[in-house]
Amino acid sequence: MSKTKNAYRIFLILSFIGINTLIIFGIGAILSYLNTGADKSTMLHLEQEVHEVYLPKVKWTDTIGEGRPMSKQILGEIERDYKRAWYVRNLAFRTNDMQGLKDYYTDSSLVKLKRILAFNKEEDTHVLTTTLNHNPDLEFFSADGQLVVFQDNNVTRYSQTFKKDKLLFSKKDTTNYRVIMLLEDGFWRIRHLLEVEQDSLQTNTTDKIGLSPEVKHIRGVNYYPKNAAWNMFGDNFDSLAIKKDIKLIQEMGLNMIRVFIPYEAFGKNKVDQNKLNQVVQVLDFAEERDINVMITLFDFYGNYDITDWTLTHRHAEVIVNAIKNHPALLGWDIKNEPDLDFDNRKKYRVTAWLEEMIAQIKEWDTEHPITIGWSSAESAINLSKKVDIVSFHYYEELGQFTEKYKALKKIVSANKPIFLQEYGTSSYGGLWKGFMGSEKKQADYYNEIQGYIKQEQLPFAFWGLYDFEEVPASVVGRLPWRRTPQKYYGCIDTAGNKKLSYSELAK
Incomplete structure (x- = not known):
């Protein structure tokens, strides 16, 4: 009888230890998950998605501006998050959903976007859009390394606007943007993305190509x-x-x-x-x-x-x-x-x-x-x-x-x-x-x-x-x-x- 009681006690003790181990392990896993939640690229799978579906041509026309000198590493990080911001913006216009925008835009910069998306959703319209090239020109980098200002010139955009599933119109244009980005939580967020008047539009001068005699x-x-x-x-x-x-x-x-x-x-x-x-x-x-x-x-x-x-x-x-x-x-x-x-x-x-x-x-x-x-x-x-x-x-x-x-x-x-x-x-x-x-x-x-x-x-x-x-x-x-x-x-x-x-x- 005593042997049976001892075995029962051992079983209870082992069960108690096992249950507590599982609880501790579960709490640790939850904390680990919550801590990794700050990695926006993981949450939105942006590392993979941007690479797979969005690679506009980006060419910095000038990387020397006023303020603190800009290193190649920081310039690369700014370009990375700037492209991601455009990617989630394009995705938002396609789905009329705000998901991901807060990670690459500050609250104040989202006011206009929210209004446009709400209107599109109410009208049952959506826009498929992409940018084909960007030509940033660095203007200012703050001494504390937290703010950058640049102008993105001659950005070629293409869009298709739909009412339900019916194409209403397509549009291709070239636009300049004044951009202000802030460094927050290790990521660069867009504070301002403002269209600015262009001095001159680029024109395509290569519509006609001289055909060699071999063609005929x-x-x-x-x-x-x-x-x-x-x-x-x-x-x-x-x-x-x-x-x-x-x-x-x-x-x-x-x-x-x-x-x-x-x-x-x-x-x-x-x-x-x-x-x-x-x-x-x-x-x-x-x-x-x-x-x-x-x-x-x-x-x-x-x-x-x-x-x-x-x-x-x-x-x-x-x-x-x-x-x-x-x-x-x-x-x-x-x-x-x-x-x-x-x-x-x-x-x-x-x-x-x-x-x-x-x-x-x-x-x-x-x-x-x-x-x-x-x-x-x-x-x-x-x-x-x-x-x-x-x-x-x-x-x-x-x-x-x-x-x-x-x-x-x-x-x-x-x-x-x-x-x-x-x-x-x-x-x-x-x-x-x-x-x-x-x-x-x-x-x-x-x-x-x-x-x-x-x-x-x-x-x-x-x-x-x-x-x-x-x-x-x-x-x-x-x-x-x-x-x-x-x-x-x-x-x-x-x-x-x-x-x-x-x-x-x-x-």
């Missing part, structure tokens, strides 16, 4: 190596095969290749330098053979949302600045067949992104023409006044080609080149094409359309050089009646044999 005489091919369909760069990069192919392309009497840079595979805003070096190698090989290269950017991109704009700008900026001086570069193709995204991504969203990307690239490269690879002649009228070359693809019945081309030609300015950027037909003649295709029919197709092209003196790039053993499902889906014919568009088969169509194209 393009005889080209959309190019992927035989063993790297839609996946040319990275681990699949085969410099020997590419060099051999470019020699073959030259021997065919062609003078241009179109290559593709997939956005995500190249690292989005963190461009993969190894893959970028491989692109330069392709340009080097092309230069050796007097072949021009058209670079298609943003392959497999499909977001277009304003919140993603600045990341795509940083992606393009790195690539354009790395390649723009290469002698083999023919021009920039912003996006392949963006009109196919009109239905699910909204036309206004797609065209707004394209138009701004054109403007951005013209800031970095004033020498090379810009185009967009529209999926049809009808779609090519979009932004035709903004591009330097109007490009369209054609995979429809040949009987309608001349009519559709001439309709486009009537709309496009007479001095602006029109480029047949993709066209072709499959030689596949199996079940999934009703046993209707053949190499002979493919050759006949090219014989006919090359006649139209020669007659109209139309620059062209056919699809494509090789047949492929595999086509990624991400390109045309998994349906066999779509995927299988796509494997047989080349003029050279998978064994390296020249098909009948080769002789129609090598003229």
Whole structure:
């Protein structure tokens, strides 16, 4: 009996100790959580979110002002919190929610913002907005290091205003701001953000780019190596095969290749330098053979949302600045067949992104023409006044080609080149094409359309050089009646044999 009582006492003592340990541990965890609550970047996940969705170009025009000298570290902290303040401000206008604003704005600076957000919420309107660049000019840094004053000049803003889900209007403007920020709790908060009158507006002087004579005489091919369909760069990069192919392309009497840079595979805003070096190698090989290269950017991109704009700008900026001086570069193709995204991504969203990307690239490269690879002649009228070359693809019945081309030609300015950027037909003649295709029919197709092209003196790039053993499902889906014919568009088969169509194209 005594043994049972002792065991019971031991159980009670151990239970008491265990319960108290859990209580102490729980209190400690709560205190730890409360203490970390002061880290605003953790609360709002701003370190990750800002990096992922908001990277406007920030260039300090002057970092020497009155008062205390500014160190690079403090300047970096001010810039960090200033960008975060813009980020949460943009987010607030999108959601009509004040969350996060108090962490980067003082109470007095929030009065106007609160009033605007309350009005928008009452009217059931919201604004998608972003800034594309900032040019701060330091004016004053207090002796105690707690206050900074600067002017942010020529801030380019873009916004889309919605009533419920209906777009009311879009707006792009350039504004100057007088900014006062205070250091509180280790973070810089905006005390004043006031628009100021501008002395002069920046104007774009690069709307027109002189086209090199090569553009009007393009005889080209959309190019992927035989063993790297839609996946040319990275681990699949085969410099020997590419060099051999470019020699073959030259021997065919062609003078241009179109290559593709997939956005995500190249690292989005963190461009993969190894893959970028491989692109330069392709340009080097092309230069050796007097072949021009058209670079298609943003392959497999499909977001277009304003919140993603600045990341795509940083992606393009790195690539354009790395390649723009290469002698083999023919021009920039912003996006392949963006009109196919009109239905699910909204036309206004797609065209707004394209138009701004054109403007951005013209800031970095004033020498090379810009185009967009529209999926049809009808779609090519979009932004035709903004591009330097109007490009369209054609995979429809040949009987309608001349009519559709001439309709486009009537709309496009007479001095602006029109480029047949993709066209072709499959030689596949199996079940999934009703046993209707053949190499002979493919050759006949090219014989006919090359006649139209020669007659109209139309620059062209056919699809494509090789047949492929595999086509990624991400390109045309998994349906066999779509995927299988796509494997047989080349003029050279998978064994390296020249098909009948080769002789129609090598003229």
